[in-house]
Amino acid sequence: MSAIDGLLDLLYPRFCVGCSRGPLGPGRGWLCPRCQARIVPLGPEPCPRCAGRLGVAAAVSRCRDCRALRPVFSGAVAVGRYEGLLRDLVVRLKYGRDAFLGRVLGDLLADTVEIWPRAPEVDVVVPVPITAGRRWRRGFNQAELLAERVARRLRVPLALRLLRRRGRPPVQASLSRTARLSAQRGTVAVRDPGPRLAPLLRIPGARRLAPLLGGGGLPAERRAGRRTGRLEGKGILVVDDVMTTGATVAEAARVLVREGADPVLVAVAARA
Ligand SMILES: [Zn+2]
Ligand SMILES: [Zn+2]
Secondary structure (H helix, E strand, O other): OOHHHHHHHHHOOOOOOOOOOOOOOOOOOOOOHHHHOOOOOOOOOOOOOOOOOOHHHOOOOOOHHHHHHOOOOOEEEEEEEOOHHHHHHHHHHHOOOOOHHHHHHHHHHHHHHHOOOOHHHOOEEEEOOOOHHHHHHHOOOHHHHHHHHHHHHHOOOEEOOOEEEOOOOOOHHHOOHHHHHHOOOOOEEEOOOHHHOHHHEEOHHHOOOOOOOOHHHOOHHHHOOOOOOOOOOOOEEEEEEEEOOOHHHHHHHHHHHHOOOOOEEEEEEEEO
């Protein structure tokens, strides 16, 4: 702990975001040890592709969601299960509109992604978009808050507006499992601003400006707006707060791969 951190702790004591007890001891975290212990880990052997539960089908290497969805993302990581503390924090973030928890969850996710063996493959971080209506009602997109912290930690660009959400998301709870999976098709699109894609990228902390998309980094025929392969060979990390069936991130991955992204990876705060 630096002297500045010590001084800040003295001036602004931190209280646990899980239970409000405090003040917390030295360090940068926002959780007391008791609340940290309420994070339910993924378990010893989660599904290698989506971090889901392998369950009784553990003999096969794919979980139920992957067998149904056949997602094109090649790996996923999560802080833990959508239970206990993570569930509490996600609910308060989204439905209690407590945007500060986006930073808390984002830092927890960044801690996880940072030590993930696949992190070096990431060239750009992309949050899962929400519809404009939902964003207006909530005041923010929780996935963006998380993605911002992850991109900052990995020191890679954050593409806030690369993807957009179309139409009205289906009322998921009322649909059958199979219908829920196929209902996501066509709800996520890659924006097509031609040569103007570069301004959509924002570099958190501006540490490193990767020559990515548009502008000088691309061959002329692609700058001229060729529709395919705009993300050719770029490793993209799709970030969301929760993955339930994985249908939404699978749809985001599908449109990114269609544009040439390789690999597409997924990081979520909580995996159901
Ligand atoms: Zn606590
Ligand atoms: Zn899976």
